[in-house]
Amino acid sequence: MSATGDEGAFRPLVSFVDVSFRFGGRDAPWILRSVDLAIGRGEFFVLIGPSGCGKTTAxxxxxxxxxxxxxxxLVDGEPVVEPGVERAVIFQGEDSLYPWLTVEENVTFSLRAAGLSRRERHRRARPFLQMVGLAGHRHKYPSELSGGMKQRVQLVRALVCDSLVLLMDEPFGALDAQTRSVLQDELARIWENNRVTILFITHDIAEAVLLADRVGVMTAGPESIIKQVVPIDLPRPRSRSDPAFGAAYGQLNELLAEESRRALMDGQ
Ligand SMILES: Nc1ncnc2c1ncn2[C@@H]1O[C@H](COP(=O)(O)OP(=O)(O)OP(=O)(O)O)[C@@H](O)[C@H]1O
Ligand SMILES: [Mg+2]
Known part of the structure; x- marks a missing residue:
């Protein structure tokens, strides 16, 4: 739960209610089987689990x-039927940026589609671009940016359209350790300021402990479910050198290792 002081009133913004999924008909294996999950409004929820268990599918x-x-x-009580800007997806690669648009044009693309003037688009984008150190790069094209900069552009694009939920699938997975660490801290800071609801997938347990209010650990597939939801009750901003950080890391590591071992055994 987020540390907003109203933990008593848990009203999920996102709910998975008895969700099962398979690719194909009756003979196809279940990827997810009876998954229940509730993510609170303003919560930072991290999903971890063995490779192939169904995180991206969820x-x-x-x-x-x-x-x-x-x-x-369900989102806000309404069934999800199609993609929508209120659920912004931040992909692992940078492929989702339009190569023919500048940084600023990329991040304000949906605002333009919504009919906002150039001046208004600029006004909305500027503070976010400044927040992630991209203001001076706003006229550059994606081909002129590093991997970390492209991930920041995706993040700003999602923040600018004021989405209800950000969906992040290993967004820092392809980055070098230093850039990754900087972006983790930036994301933690941005989230503390605006408390947007986030579903974040990672294989990096330290990343989960650094960012999450709660971590959902999935079982090895097939028929994955969420095995356990672990609250991370550490004060923010978090420090990787805090002994309590290590304890949370150890707990998650053990849960994940158990499932990863099971995945390997089953795959033999
Ligand atoms: N288009 C598809 N058709 C059939 N099976 C698929 C398809 N996409 C994924 N799968 C299978 O669904 C399962 C879950 O895949 P998913 O991509 O959700 O896993 P994941 O937990 O995100 O894994 P990773 O950590 O490696 O990204 C895997 O067994 C995968 O082989
Ligand atoms: Mg995946």
Whole structure:
């Protein structure tokens, strides 16, 4: 839960209600089987689990790219039926940026589609671009940016359109350790300021402990469910050298290692 002082009133913004999913018909294996999950408004929820267990699939269901075979995915009480700007997806690669648009044009693309004037688009984008150190690069094209800069552009694009939920699938997975660490701290700071609801997938346990209010650990597939939800009750901003950080890391590591071992055994 987020540390907003109103933990008593947990009203989920995102719910998976008895969600099952398989690619194909009756003979196809279940990827997810009876998944229940509730993410609170303003919560930073991190999903971890062995490779291939169905994390991206779960995110795709929430994004509206896939549809549950059974059960429902709800946002603000409404079933998800298709992709929508209120659920912004931040992909791992930078492929989703338009190469022919500048940084500023990329981040304000949906505002332009919504009919906002150039001046208004600029006004909305500027503070976010400044926040992530991209203000001086706003006229550059994606081909002129580093990987970390491109990820920042994606993040700003999602923040600018004031989405209800940000869906982030290993957004820093392809970055070098230093850039990754800087972006983790930036994201933590931005989230503390605006408390947007986030579903974040990672394989990096330290990243989960640094960012999450709660971490959902998925079981090895097939028929994955969320095995355990672990609250990370550490004060923010968090420090990787805090002994309590190490304890949370150890707990998650053990849960994940158990499932990863099971995944390897089953795959033999
Ligand atoms: N288009 C598809 N058709 C059939 N099966 C698929 C398809 N996409 C994914 N799968 C299978 O669904 C399962 C879950 O895949 P998913 O991509 O959700 O896993 P993941 O947990 O995100 O893995 P990773 O950590 O490696 O990204 C895997 O067993 C995968 O082989
Ligand atoms: Mg994945």
């Amino acid at each position: 995110l795709n269901l929430l994004a509206g790219f896939e549809h549950p075979s059974a059960g429902q995915v």
